[in-house]
Structure formats: structure tokens, C-alpha cells
Amino acid sequence: MIDIRKSEKRGRASFGWLDSRHTFSFGHYHDPEQMGFSALRVINDDVVKPSAGFDTHGHRDMEIISYVLDGVIEHKDSEGNIQSLPAGEFQLMSAGKGIYHSEYNGSSDSDLRFLQIWIQPNKKGGSPGYQQKDFGKALGFTEIATPDGRDGTLHIKQDARLLQLILENGSSETFTPEMGSNVYVHVVAGELSVNDDALSAGDGAKVSRLSQLSLKNNGSENVTALVFDLP
Numbered sequence: 001m002i003d004i005r006k007s008e009k010r011g012r013a014s015f016g017w018l019d020s021r022h023t024f025s026f027g028h029y030h031d032p033e034q035m036g037f038s039a040l041r042v043i044n045d046d047v048v049k050p051s052a053g054f055d056t057h058g059h060r061d062m063e064i065i066s067y068v069l070d071g072v073i074e075h076k077d078s079e080g081n082i083q084s085l086p087a088g089e090f091q092l093m094s095a096g097k098g099i100y101h102s103e104y105n106g107s108s109d110s111d112l113r114f115l116q117i118w119i120q121p122n123k124k125g126g127s128p129g130y131q132q133k134d135f136g137k138a139l140g141f142t143e144i145a146t147p148d149g150r151d152g153t154l155h156i157k158q159d160a161r162l163l164q165l166i167l168e169n170g171s172s173e174t175f176t177p178e179m180g181s182n183v184y185v186h187v188v189a190g191e192l193s194v195n196d197d198a199l200s201a202g203d204g205a206k207v208s209r210l211s212q213l214s215l216k217n218n219g220s221e222n223v224t225a226l227v228f229d230l231p
Contacts, residue, residue, distance in 0.1 A: 001209060002194060005034070007202025010045075017052035021045040023186070023204055037206050038182040038230035039158050042118035045202065047111050053104030059095035063119040063156050065145065066091040066103070067226070069188065071112035077101035081130045085114075088137070090144055092154040094121070094129035115188070115226075121157040122231075131155065139166050140173055141227070147179075161229040165215060167192070172216035180231040183207040188226060191219030 011022035011029030022029045023043035024036045036042070041062075053074070066073060066085060073085040077093070078100040085091050093101065105112035131154045135142050145162040149155030156162070159179050167173065167190075177183050185194055185205045192198075193216045194205045207213060217223045 001207070002197055003206040003208075004197055004199065005204040005206065007200065010202070017049045019047045021202065036120075037184050038180070039120045039122075039160055040117075040184050040228055040230055041120055042116065043186055043204070044116040045113070046116055047113045048105045050105055050110060050112075051108050053112075054102060056100050056102040058098060058100045059093075060098040061121060061124045062095045063121050063158060064093045064095060065115075065117040065119070065154075065162065066093075067115040067117070069113045069115065071110055071114075072106035073112060073114060074104045074106040075101065076103075077128075077130065079128050079130060083130075083132055085132060086134075089132060089134045090154060092129075092131045092145060092156060094126075094157055096126040096128040099128040115186075117162075117226075119156065119158055119160060119228075122159060123157055126157075129155075135164060137166060139168060139171070141165055141175070144226075159231045163227040163229065165223070165225045165227055167215070167217035167223040169217055169220055169222070172214060175213040175215060175227060176211065177229050179229045181209050182230040183210070183213060184228040184230060185213075185215070186226045186228075188224040190217060190221055190223030190225075192216070192223045192225055193218050 145154040145156040
């Protein structure tokens with residue numbers, strides 16, 4: 001079964017310094033039919049004005065992934081991590097028993113755009129953790145996060161995988177889930193078909209009980225998508 005979540009149906013929050021699109025219920029946006037999918041709880045598409053950002057705030061028992069599309073995030077947390085996260089890089093912050101952090105647009109004249117992703121862990125508590133890496137722009141699938149941190153991937157505290165998919169015009173890939181029976185596909189850029197369903201940038205697809213997926217670039221430019229292999 002495939003359930004399409006169109007970009008224009010997402011929730012929206014606008015605070016002047018922040019413009020955000022919410023795939024699932026978040027903050028003041030609540031939709032009882034969009035409370036997440038399997039262990040995937042949040043996909044926020046955030047645009048932050050120059051020199052603005054999120055003041056110090058806390059999290060616990062959540063795996064929080066940031067993927068920068070444009071600009072640079074300046075990150076600081078209570079574990080002593082002070083990092084810059086430029087466009088193209090992924091960050092995984094494991095909140096564990098509790099962590100405080102802030103994140104700001106590192107530019108004084110350009111917007112920051114990034115995806116903020118929350119995945120519920122399969123074990124609560126434990127020490128917080130921080131990981132950051134640039135996985136490049138190779139064509140096809142690139143594993144980003146795995147339950148065992150294999151082959152230099154980010155180590156996530158859940159039986160889930162996150163993969164980056166990049167397809168040239170006319171090319172396609174077949175995806176076979178490993179973690180369970182649920183897959184979520186989020187299109188970052190371009191035109192992508194998931195089996196026979198057409199998706200555009202910002203669209204998502206909840207996939208259940210399918211043993212394989214056909215993913216094809218339907219546009220004239222490269223497609224970038226995130227594929228979540230979920231329990």
C-alpha cells in the first residue's frame with residue numbers, strides 16, 4: 001500500500017525569522033491522521049532568516065537528524081559540541097537521557113534551509129551522542145544511518161535505516177526493505193515516481209507491506225530523495 005502526502009498538504013508555521021513546513025503534526029499544527037509513520041515522527045522543512053535561529057532548548061529520548069540543503073547551521077550543545085554544519089552534511093544528535101542545544105543560521109545575509117527529522121529510539125535513556133558527516137553526492141543509494149553504524153554510517157538507536165537517493169534523468173533504482181514492512185520516501189528535489197505514483201519536491205510516500213519499490217526519475221534534472229527503511 002502507498003499513501004501519498006503532497007507537499008501543499010503539509011502544515012505550516014511562520015514566525016518571521018522561521019518559515020517551516022511540517023510533514024507530520026508538530027508544534028501548533030495538529031492532524032490526528034499525520035502523527036508520524038512507524039518510528040518516524042517528524043520531517044520539518046525549515047527556512048531560517050540570516051543570523052536567526054533556535055535558542056537553547058532541550059530534548060530527550062529522540063534521534064534527531066539535520067540535513068542542510070542551503071547555508072550553514074551553527075550548533076552548540078550541553079555535551080560540549082560546537083560545530084558548523086554546511087550544506088550537504090548530515091548531523092545525528094541522540095538526545096538520550098537529555099541534552100540541551102541551540103542552532104543558528106551561520107550567515108548574516110543568506111537564508112538557511114534544512115530538514116529536521118525525528119526518529120523515536122528503540123531504547124530510552126542512555127548518554128547523549130553527536131555525529132556529523134558529508135556522504136557526498138554519488139548516484140544511486142547511499143546509506144546515511146544504520147542501527148550498527150556500519151561502513152562509516154551514522155549510528156542510530158533504532159532498527160531503521162536512512163538512505164540518500166540521487167537519480168539522473170531517466171534512471172531508476174529498485175529498493176528492497178531490510179528493517180521491516182514500512183518505508184517512507186521524501187522527495188528533496190526533482191520529480192520521482194514511486195511505483196506508479198508521481199511525486200514532486202516536498203512530497204512524501206508512506207509505503208506498507210511491499211517487498212520492493214521501483215523508484216524512477218521522471219523529470220529533466222537530478223532527483224534527490226531520502227528513503228527511510230523502518231520497522
